[in-house]
Amino acid sequence: MWKPVRLFAFKRKFDFLGQRRIALILSTLINIVSIVGVFTIGLNFGIDFKGGIAIQAKAKDGKAELDQLRNTVGALGVGEVSLQEFGDPSTVLIRVQRQEGDNQCVAGAQRVMQKRAGPGWLVKPGAAGTGDVEFTAPAALDGANWRDAVSRVGLTLQERQLPRGTTNTAKVDMSVEQRAEWCQQVAIKLVEDAIGTNYELRGTESVGPKIGDELMRSGIWAVIATMVAIAIYVWVRFEWQFAVGALIAMLHDVISTIGIFVLFQLDFSLTALAAVLTIAGYSINDTVVIFDRVRENMRRYKKMPLLDLLNQSINETLSRTMMTSATVFVAVGALVLFGGPVLHSFSIAMLWGVIVGTYSSVWVACAGLVYLGLRADQLRPADDKADKADKTEQAGA
Template identity: 40%
Template sequence: MRLKIVPDNTKIDFIGYHKLAIGFSIILVVVSLGLFAVRGLNLGIDFLGGIMLEVKTEGPADIGTFRSDLGSLGLGDVGIQEFGEPDVLLIRVQRQPGGDEAQQAAIKTITETLGDRVVEYRRNEVVGPTVGAELQEAALIAVLAAIGAILVYIWFRFEWQYGVGAVIALSHDVIATIGLFALFQLEFNLSTVAAILTIAGYSINDTVVVYDRVRDKLRRFKKLPFEELFNLAINKTLSRTVMTSFTTLLALLALLFFGGEVIRDFVIAMIWGIVIGTYSSIAIAVPLLLYMRPRRGDEDEAPTGEDATSKGTAPEAG
């Protein structure tokens, strides 16, 4: 017996609610951009440059004492947080004036101050400001290049209307993910950029599947109203879309609970991206075609069997 989360022959009126969905998405994008402008992103050492230490203490750590001791060293901004377990801390220190010698001297000062309270140094990273700035630029170029390449791909595979719809939906997903990181101040680093690019690939895969069915229906049912035709296409792919997202989320939830703190922010970005990407493929990418009117094909058939709509077209037997 096959597992079915969504029945095969659903007849949900997605297009009937498309204005509500688009309005919600506009609000989501505006709020995300506002959060980004006001709160900014919690950029990691990858982008800012500085020192990051992951340490294991003997027993649960007293973060207040650690913060007080390290704050008195005159090293500038020092951030300390638990990293998955009470006896594991992540220590971030802003980059020190001077070259590598200044950074190594700061690390030595920190280790001497922590003394016997630390039983293991699990990670020790130093990133320069030049490298951090270059990584920021490279990350932005990577995201924009991915969106541009997707636009060209969809344009050539379908038509320009599909390409515009896909890029708007994809940009919606990326901005919403950045808004999530700005809201909760999750660390934004190279792993997060990798997550955003992965989300882009996943989202566009969903969108292409639905668009392919839309194009097929446009060729077959030349006189069927766009609203009914788009609903038909979405409902025909709904079971596949939901099942794919569900199984992917199962794997991501396992990583979230058992993968450790090192990949936690990456996994959160992926989970959010899967949810928002699935939503945008259905509620944004296809309804936008209503306003761009892609061309129809030459065939003209009445929808039969599973393609029958809820407007009274009777399904054929068998």
């Protein structure tokens, strides 16, 4: 007959908490460095939060020439530009700062019109304090032709905006915010016109300044709400010392993960935020499993010293902890190797999260119970009665 596979078949008596002071000093240093890094170096915010444009382009023949591309795109007057290889040497990711909707943007729209609709076109901003844009055609056009012409720069003339009769001027009414959003599309078309001969655009992403700010605020509130909800759950599920220990461990994991984004300047986007939230959930899951065994052993061995009891509980759950961590590590490792550039930041963060989540469950959460002075007589009497009732029912069955 087949026998069950045991990861640790020998008797486990590792003195984990004997090294708690070294571990806590190391953890504190990592978190301090991570926080300092956020304020001094800063996160490499992606388009989702910072706003701007991301354009993926592939060379039609051979390898992408980054230096040449940087000079070409940098000369367009669209602001700060950064380039990097994207998956293979022939594909490049072009990042352009968010556009402010100023007169420079309108001048860029004129270049696009002259490129796409023919020479002689003029584009200028409307009255001061508005986002209006005025177009002047080289020849008089009727309403249908005007609609087709301005669509070449990503605008749509509404019925109320269509010129009366045939004329060579038209005005598009917009707010300042709407013009800033439109300027994102103008910048994309400028880049496409500049590099379209040698490169094929594979995809574009544009996030305006208003949307980027909203996403940033929503992301921060999502992280805070998640951590508060998890803390409340642990507080209800366990005694307050367990809740505080779990919350400290979760904060440790989140802060150190953000430090990884700073250290390697990984793209911090909505995908990265999802990784941070996933790590918080993974960490608390691992911690709760160990805490369950700790509380169970505290009821069973009421006179056992706390350090010995915690070590025993960690050793008893070690096989489960290592098996879970190993399987998740393998899955995330596959994402790192084969997930491609889109999942790169997410995969690296998750790989770190598996390691630090397992570490913090032992050397942060459990070590915290020691310093919080947990004692067996602090366990809730109601839980003891419930446990005794359950054991009586099981014995009767």
